[in-house]
Amino acid sequence: MRVQNVETPHETGSSGRQSAHALVRGVQRRVLGGCTLFLTVLGVFAADPRWVHLSSKTGDLPVPGQSTEQTGALVADLDRDGVNDFVLSFRQRAPALVWYRRRKSGWDRYVIDKDYLTVEAGGAAYDIDGDGDLDIVFGGDWQSKELWWWENPYPNYDPSVPWKRHLIKKDGATQHHDQIFGDFKGTGKAQLAFWNQGAKTLFLADIPPDPRHAEGWPYGAIFSGAAGEGGALRYAEGIAAYDIDGDGKIDLLAGNYWFKHLGGNRFQPVKFADYGGRLAVGKFKPGRYPQIVVAPGDGVGPLTWYECVGDPGNSADWVGHVLLERMVHGHSLQVADLNGDGHLDIFAAEMAKWTERRPDPDNPNAKAWILYGDGQGHFRKTVFATGIGFHEARVADLDGDGDLDILDKPYNWEVPRVDVWLQNGTGAGK
Ligand SMILES: [Ca+2]
Ligand SMILES: [Ca+2]
Numbered sequence: 001m002r003v004q005n006v007e008t009p010h011e012t013g014s015s016g017r018q019s020a021h022a023l024v025r026g027v028q029r030r031v032l033g034g035c036t037l038f039l040t041v042l043g044v045f046a047a048d049p050r051w052v053h054l055s056s057k058t059g060d061l062p063v064p065g066q067s068t069e070q071t072g073a074l075v076a077d078l079d080r081d082g083v084n085d086f087v088l089s090f091r092q093r094a095p096a097l098v099w100y101r102r103r104k105s106g107w108d109r110y111v112i113d114k115d116y117l118t119v120e121a122g123g124a125a126y127d128i129d130g131d132g133d134l135d136i137v138f139g140g141d142w143q144s145k146e147l148w149w150w151e152n153p154y155p156n157y158d159p160s161v162p163w164k165r166h167l168i169k170k171d172g173a174t175q176h177h178d179q180i181f182g183d184f185k186g187t188g189k190a191q192l193a194f195w196n197q198g199a200k201t202l203f204l205a206d207i208p209p210d211p212r213h214a215e216g217w218p219y220g221a222i223f224s225g226a227a228g229e230g231g232a233l234r235y236a237e238g239i240a241a242y243d244i245d246g247d248g249k250i251d252l253l254a255g256n257y258w259f260k261h262l263g264g265n266r267f268q269p270v271k272f273a274d275y276g277g278r279l280a281v282g283k284f285k286p287g288r289y290p291q292i293v294v295a296p297g298d299g300v301g302p303l304t305w306y307e308c309v310g311d312p313g314n315s316a317d318w319v320g321h322v323l324l325e326r327m328v329h330g331h332s333l334q335v336a337d338l339n340g341d342g343h344l345d346i347f348a349a350e351m352a353k354w355t356e357r358r359p360d361p362d363n364p365n366a367k368a369w370i371l372y373g374d375g376q377g378h379f380r381k382t383v384f385a386t387g388i389g390f391h392e393a394r395v396a397d398l399d400g401d402g403d404l405d406i407l408d409k410p411y412n413w414e415v416p417r418v419d420v421w422l423q424n425g426t427g428a429g430k
């Protein structure tokens with residue numbers, strides 16, 4: 001793969017910036033040059049969305065809990081009323097998981113797991129036990145060898161009764177940052193793919209026939225080794241699912257690879273980028289294949305999108321385009337048509353704080369961007385927010401009025417805290 005870059009890095013004295021430059025220089029080795037990054041159009045755009053900002057800090061939503069390390073956020077319609085709800089995960093203090101149930105107006109907070117667990121960022125939702133409601137998965141962090149799922153008790157949501165927690169994995173190495181469900185083996189039933197950073201391994205687990213009574217799930221490695229970490233990126237992370245080669249079968253992506261299924265439990269890893277991170281996939285321009293967006297999650301580096309210019313199974317045929325030269329802990333990355341113009345857009349945002357011991361923010365001017373796509377592979381960059389810490393932000397319709405909203409729970413910036421930006425407020429009649 002190679003990367004096109006349009007901006008020359010500006011040197012400064014900060015170590016973080018130097019780290020970013022190391023990454024950019026790394027990808028610049030493959031620079032083709034002369035590419036125009038952002039289509040600069042002097043013309044009239046459709047009005048950008050108006051955002052109504054709600055926060056637990058101003059009493060608009062219940063406070064998440066007492067934990068000052070908020071790790072995961074997951075959007076799903078848990079109560080099957082057709083409107084999304086969301087789950088937040090924690091470590092440092094109990095409870096381990098809460099969910100926010102969308103009401104006609106506002107949210108009610110319920111505890112899913114009242115215990116103390118060291119939950120890592122990530123999370124996935126799927127009807128694991130096949131009873132019609134979405135169950136949820138989260139994994140343990142560097143202190144835990146465990147990966148869990150929680151059984152949705154629909155329709156009985158008693159705030160005093162937690163959901164039943166089950167073990168998927170209880171031994172091996174620690175840290176499980178990112179999971180996703182998909183039928184990657186083409187069996188007709190989804191499997192669970194998960195990173196295990198302590199083992200530097202990507203695993204694929206089969207849902208057992210009777211998951212409520214299983215002691216654990218059978219799982220096997222499908223990839224081990226480096227997957228896009230290095231430079232300022234601490235470990236391989238990021239996971240996504242999309243039909244990358246257009247053969248009609250869903251493919252798994254993780255780190256800086258996508259994985260073509262060869263049969264059984266065998267997959268062919270195809271490197272599409274030098275560096276991995278948060279991953280998102282979508283079609284940003286016409287053509288047979290989708291494109292892949294990479295943001296530096298727990299590290300510093302560029303925001304880049306990669307397109308296939310030949311054979312998606314050939315690493316050399318993936319070409320990168322740098323969208324933002326430098327993101328600082330760009331742990332939020334979402335692809336969606338935010339403004340509803342029919343073209344996919346990119347939401348990307350930085351953390352403001354991650355160091356536990358320092359009281360002040362590491363990155364006080366943290367930025368969030370929306371890059372509006374034109375459907376032809378060009379983007380118009382806009383700043384969504386400055387000075388707000390984002391971590392695992394999600395783009396979804398959170399109030400059920402048909403337009404896309406934004407969910408943010410910072411990791412340890414001004415915590416405990418959760419924020420929602422509703423697009424144009426909540427529509428009339430909803
Ligand atoms: Ca719901
Ligand atoms: Ca279920």
Ligand SMILES: [Ca+2]
Pocket residue numbers: 336337338339340341342343344345372373
């Ligand atoms: Ca759009």
Ligand SMILES: [Ca+2]
Pocket residue numbers: 396397398399400401402403404405422423
């Ligand atoms: Ca909405």
